[in-house]
Amino acid sequence: MTEWDEIDRALCRALAADASQSAASLGAQVGLSQPAAWRRIRRLRDAGILSGTRLALDAQALGFGVTVFLGIKLATKGRVSLEDFERAVTAIPEVQLVELVLGLYDYRLRVVARDLADFERVLRRRIMTLPGVGNVEANVLLSEERRPGPM
Incomplete structure (x- = not known):
């Protein structure tokens, strides 16, 4: 990846908060159209900056206090x-x-x-x-x- 700008950082922050968001939702948050947000996300994945999707489990709610x-x-x-x-x-x-x-x-x-x-x-x-x-x-x-x- 050649450049890492503020929009990339904003996309990463938004994905870290909720990785299940659609490209349209992410684009709206950072001021991009759905296709432009999708291309940025794909570029971040291809560069290895984004990898996988995680689900955060609440250990306390599962009985691990x-x-x-x-x-x-x-x-x-x-x-x-x-x-x-x-x-x-x-x-x-x-x-x-x-x-x-x-x-x-x-x-x-x-x-x-x-x-x-x-x-x-x-x-x-x-x-x-x-x-x-x-x-x-x-x-x-x-x-x-x-x-x-x-x-």
Whole structure:
């Protein structure tokens, strides 16, 4: 993509708010006709700026009242232990996000549970038994004020 202008940014913001909007609706929001908005969206997709469509589920409404961020420090390092850990941790349904990070910990996980007792069960029976797990630090999410956007 050669240029990224304010209309492209506005389209991305509108799509981030509601990806199910029609090209006509998006065009009306940014001052373009439906065909012009559709061409811009297609160009953003072709450039790889837009990819996929996501549905945001409300974990609390689904009965998952606790979100915990875990910092995981592996006891052993090496290509095999990283791959073994990643394969095992992504198989745990309560783990929503796995990030390999630099710093004090090797991985950052976002884990959801029904309550603290359910989180303790997931931690003891599933996460602490993963291959290579050394130190674990937990931070319980109290509130989430802003969800990250694309820009």
